[in-house]
Amino acid sequence: MSIAEVLAVGTELLLGQVLDTNSQFLSDELARLGIDCYYHTTVGDNKRRVGNLLKTALSRSEIVITSGGLGPTPDDLTMECIAEVMGAEMVMDEKILEVIRSFFSERGIVMPENNEKQALRPSGADLLPNPTGTAPGIIWTITPERLKEAGIESVPELKSKNRYIMTFPGVPSELKNMWATTVVDFLQSKIVGAAIFSVELKHFGIGESALAEKYADLLAGRNPTVAPYAGNGECRLRVTGKSDDMANAREMVAPLVAAIQERSGNYCYGLDNSTLESVVGDLLKSQGLMISSAESCTGGLLSKRLTDVAGSSEYISLNVVTYSNQAKQSVLGVSEKILNEFGAVSPECAEAMARGVRKISGADIGIGITGVAGPSGGTEEKPVGLVYLGLAMGDTYVGKKLSLPARLGRTEIRHRTANEALNMVRLQLLERVNVNV
Amino acid sequence: MSIAEVLAVGTELLLGQVLDTNSQFLSDELARLGIDCYYHTTVGDNKRRVGNLLKTALSRSEIVITSGGLGPTPDDLTMECIAEVMGAEMVMDEKILEVIRSFFSERGIVMPENNEKQALRPSGADLLPNPTGTAPGIIWTITPERLKEAGIESVPELKSKNRYIMTFPGVPSELKNMWATTVVDFLQSKIVGAAIFSVELKHFGIGESALAEKYADLLAGRNPTVAPYAGNGECRLRVTGKSDDMANAREMVAPLVAAIQERSGNYCYGLDNSTLESVVGDLLKSQGLMISSAESCTGGLLSKRLTDVAGSSEYISLNVVTYSNQAKQSVLGVSEKILNEFGAVSPECAEAMARGVRKISGADIGIGITGVAGPSGGTEEKPVGLVYLGLAMGDTYVGKKLSLPARLGRTEIRHRTANEALNMVRLQLLERVNVNV
Numbered sequence: 021m022s023i024a025e026v027l028a029v030g031t032e033l034l035l036g037q038v039l040d041t042n043s044q045f046l047s048d049e050l051a052r053l054g055i056d057c058y059y060h061t062t063v064g065d066n067k068r069r070v071g072n073l074l075k076t077a078l079s080r081s082e083i084v085i086t087s088g089g090l091g092p093t094p095d096d097l098t099m100e101c102i103a104e105v106m107g108a109e110m111v112m113d114e115k116i117l118e119v120i121r122s123f124f125s126e127r128g129i130v131m132p133e134n135n136e137k138q139a140l141r142p143s144g145a146d147l148l149p150n151p152t153g154t155a156p157g158i159i160w161t162i163t164p165e166r167l168k169e170a171g172i173e174s175v176p177e178l179k180s181k182n183r184y185i186m187t188f189p190g191v192p193s194e195l196k197n198m199w200a201t202t203v204v205d206f207l208q209s210k211i212v213g214a215a216i217f218s219v220e221l222k223h224f225g226i227g228e229s230a231l232a233e234k235y236a237d238l239l240a241g242r243n244p245t246v247a248p249y250a251g252n253g254e255c256r257l258r259v260t261g262k263s264d265d266m267a268n269a270r271e272m273v274a275p276l277v278a279a280i281q282e283r284s285g286n287y288c289y290g291l292d293n294s295t296l297e298s299v300v301g302d303l304l305k306s307q308g309l310m311i312s313s314a315e316s317c318t319g320g321l322l323s324k325r326l327t328d329v330a331g332s333s334e335y336i337s338l339n340v341v342t343y344s345n346q347a348k349q350s351v352l353g354v355s356e357k358i359l360n361e362f363g364a365v366s367p368e369c370a371e372a373m374a375r376g377v378r379k380i381s382g383a384d385i386g387i388g389i390t391g392v393a394g395p396s397g398g399t400e401e402k403p404v405g406l407v408y409l410g411l412a413m414g415d416t417y418v419g420k421k422l423s424l425p426a427r428l429g430r431t432e433i434r435h436r437t438a439n440e441a442l443n444m445v446r447l448q449l450l451e452r453v454n455v456n457v
Numbered sequence: 458m459s460i461a462e463v464l465a466v467g468t469e470l471l472l473g474q475v476l477d478t479n480s481q482f483l484s485d486e487l488a489r490l491g492i493d494c495y496y497h498t499t500v501g502d503n504k505r506r507v508g509n510l511l512k513t514a515l516s517r518s519e520i521v522i523t524s525g526g527l528g529p530t531p532d533d534l535t536m537e538c539i540a541e542v543m544g545a546e547m548v549m550d551e552k553i554l555e556v557i558r559s560f561f562s563e564r565g566i567v568m569p570e571n572n573e574k575q576a577l578r579p580s581g582a583d584l585l586p587n588p589t590g591t592a593p594g595i596i597w598t599i600t601p602e603r604l605k606e607a608g609i610e611s612v613p614e615l616k617s618k619n620r621y622i623m624t625f626p627g628v629p630s631e632l633k634n635m636w637a638t639t640v641v642d643f644l645q646s647k648i649v650g651a652a653i654f655s656v657e658l659k660h661f662g663i664g665e666s667a668l669a670e671k672y673a674d675l676l677a678g679r680n681p682t683v684a685p686y687a688g689n690g691e692c693r694l695r696v697t698g699k700s701d702d703m704a705n706a707r708e709m710v711a712p713l714v715a716a717i718q719e720r721s722g723n724y725c726y727g728l729d730n731s732t733l734e735s736v737v738g739d740l741l742k743s744q745g746l747m748i749s750s751a752e753s754c755t756g757g758l759l760s761k762r763l764t765d766v767a768g769s770s771e772y773i774s775l776n777v778v779t780y781s782n783q784a785k786q787s788v789l790g791v792s793e794k795i796l797n798e799f800g801a802v803s804p805e806c807a808e809a810m811a812r813g814v815r816k817i818s819g820a821d822i823g824i825g826i827t828g829v830a831g832p833s834g835g836t837e838e839k840p841v842g843l844v845y846l847g848l849a850m851g852d853t854y855v856g857k858k859l860s861l862p863a864r865l866g867r868t869e870i871r872h873r874t875a876n877e878a879l880n881m882v883r884l885q886l887l888e889r890v891n892v893n894v
Contacts, residue, residue, distance in 0.1 A: 035494075040477075040480075040497075044470075059498060249472075318761075319761055320778070326757075327756025351817070
């Protein structure tokens with residue numbers, strides 16, 4: 021097990037102006053590779069403090085990953101600090117200078133002189149290409165002898181180990197791209213000494229502890245490993261296989277993934293980057309169906325999430341947000357009787373909304389959502405967090421009642437309601453497949 | 458200028474399962490109080506590493522703020538580590554134990570034995586109450602002598618200074634609440650030795666450097682200070698006054714805020730926690746107007762943001778997402794001629810959408826949005842990022858064309874489009890006030 025740590029460099033982070041999401045991304049990726057991460061540290065654009073931290077990091081960790089401080093301004097001093105700590109010269113990479121120059125000239129701009137600096141790197145360090153930006157990084161392999169030469173004391177456990185410094189710009193999209201295109205391979209071949217392949221199985225409608233209990237037998241496995249994660253109102257199981265080569269690692273993981281999918285049934289909604297909305301989109305496309313939603317308390321959130329998916333115009337023609345009773349009546353044809361007798365927050369109204377929007381849009385599926393998102397508007401009978409969902413499709417109608425805790429607050433109540441609506445659609449479309457088979 | 462640092466404790470952070478937002482919040486708050494923050498460090502639930510970090514932090518910073526590790530499980534060891542580093546006993550606070558017990562009994566649950574632990578704190582430390590959760594924190598004032606006694610070496614600059622340890626649970630809402638109710642006062646009275654009051658002026662439609670240039674004369678001021686910040690597609694100017702008492706600090710800040718509002722004119726859309734959508738909501742309410750939107754490329758995002766604001770049912774009755782040409786025709790009455798001659802992405806269509814939705818909703822203001830959000834669907838003539846906005850109100854019609862760079866991507870293109878739509882409404886409503894006056 022190798023040990024890594026992450027240094028985020030930038031005064032804007034210490035002033036609270038920018039949220040650091042890179043450290044989380046890097047940690048998650050390191051965990052996937054079975055590399056331990058013991059520290060994240062954030063430090064400002066200060067030469068002495070960055071230098072001291074680098075020394076500490078190199079003494080106690082094998083892999084030191086930095087983000088930020090690679091820009092063209094005098095503030096950007098990560099590379100300089102690394103060179104200084106290692107007692108190395110900065111050398112100009114003429115090829116990189118050419119790449120940076122052409123990055124500008126392609127955009128019809130003369131390269132500012134400042135940017136020359138981005139082609140400098142410590143002598144001995146290898147290039148870490150940045151396909152989408154001007155600031156490349158480095159991957160530097162440092163032997164124990166070289167570390168000692170630089171005057172850096174190692175902790176006893178790591179005395180005989182190489183060190184690796186990897187630098188990234190702070191821009192998250194560039195960092196992710198550089199990670200995927202170069203670093204994963206490097207870490208697998210040079211450090212982990214194995215190919216690692218992992219798949220995440222995303223679950224909805226089951227809690228983390230229930231999931232862990234259900235898969236207690238698998239969680240004890242050593243290779244592939246199975247580990248549960250929770251966050252953002254859903255649970256994931258990550259299956260990770262380790263082997264000499266990638267094809268083998270994939271082969272080890274595949275049957276376990278299939279077995280979990282089988283055992284989880286409809287709790288498992290997809291793999292890796294799937295979202296509830298993307299899975300619903302795929303099901304709609306494959307079945308050639310159109311969907312249409314009528315929202316009240318979620319105010320357009322469901323529509324927004326459905327259309328977050330690129331290409332969603334294939335299965336969405338019309339969604340409406342009928343916030344007032346009047347709009348529910350005039351646009352969706354919800355009857356006055358329903359509104360007077362049961363109220364807007366009622367199973368009857370959710371049903372009329374779902375059927376109504378299906379009718380006016382001509383879609384195959386109509387969704388109705390009505391509830392109390394809060395913070396005000398709740399009553400003893402209909403408290404904040406009470407939501408009714410309806411799904412109309414052909415001769416089928418499915419209704420659902422949610423009683424969410426008011427303390428979750430407006431945003432979370434709306435988010436979870438949209439999750440439940442998407443999941444209702446998913447389950448309905450899956451059932452349809454099964455019936456047709 | 459005092460020096461603080463932030464320690465986030467939790468293995469889930471180092472595994473990338475949870476994004477740390479507390480460090481950003483704390484840094485922003487420290488900056489407002491004029492307290493420097495030199496480091497954020499994240500460490501796992503490991504006694505030795507937490508202990509070592511605490512020692513390092515206490516040696517180099519006056520204020521050490523921890524988040525996380527106050528829960529009831531054996532993993533939660535922040536308090537224990539602090540006691541150990543300081544060579545202090547853990548003592549049971551019977552009053553707190555009672556508070557925690559009643560927290561459970563009010564919810565009809567017997568307190569699990571584990572939770573007793575949360576009433577323990579190092580002898581000598583004061584309580585930092587947690588009004589919304591079971592885990593209170595501590596504020597511990599440590600004299601230079603006491604620090605020495607604990608065997609912790611101070612950096613020379615801070616040898617004669619007190620140290621302050623403050624602990625918070627990791628739950629962001631609890632941390633924020635504890636900060637606001639207890640810590641701000643403590644820091645102002647005990648550490649800053651002054652009352653600090655700051656106001657943020659939020660700007661839209663002007664870039665950070667233009668803003669800095671416009672206010673170059675003010676940025677040099679010492680008290681109150683004026684500082685520009687950028688992030689999330691908008692700019693802010695923060696005015697901070699420092700005085701013996703809060704009333705004075707407020708008085709110092711107020712005229713400068715008024716002067717900036719005057720000079721910025723409509724670029725400044727609000728103060729502190731205002732958002733474009735909340736400001737639009739306030740204007741609509743004060744003018745007694747209703748709004749209605751017809752979205753295509755934003756797919757419900759504008760509706761979602763308008764209804765993010767609690768109480769928005771006062772000014773919203775109906776919004777529609779007409780994604781297909783057919784829906785634009787049948788629901789909004791956009792003519793076939795417009796769609797055939799100019800296409801769905803055209804100023805003509807945006808206008809017909811705005812007028813159409815105003816008509817069917819009976820609202821005072823109708824908004825139309827149509828464009829190409831990408832990633833596909835762009836043509837040479839109508840590339841990804843081309844968006845037309847329309848606002849219809851009484852006899853007034855205002856149209857706007859956006860040419861956003863395609864490289865921003867679908868999410869950001871939609872976000873910026875919604876920003877522009879909200880800003881159009883804001884400017885229109887402001888103009889109306891001015892005309893009426």
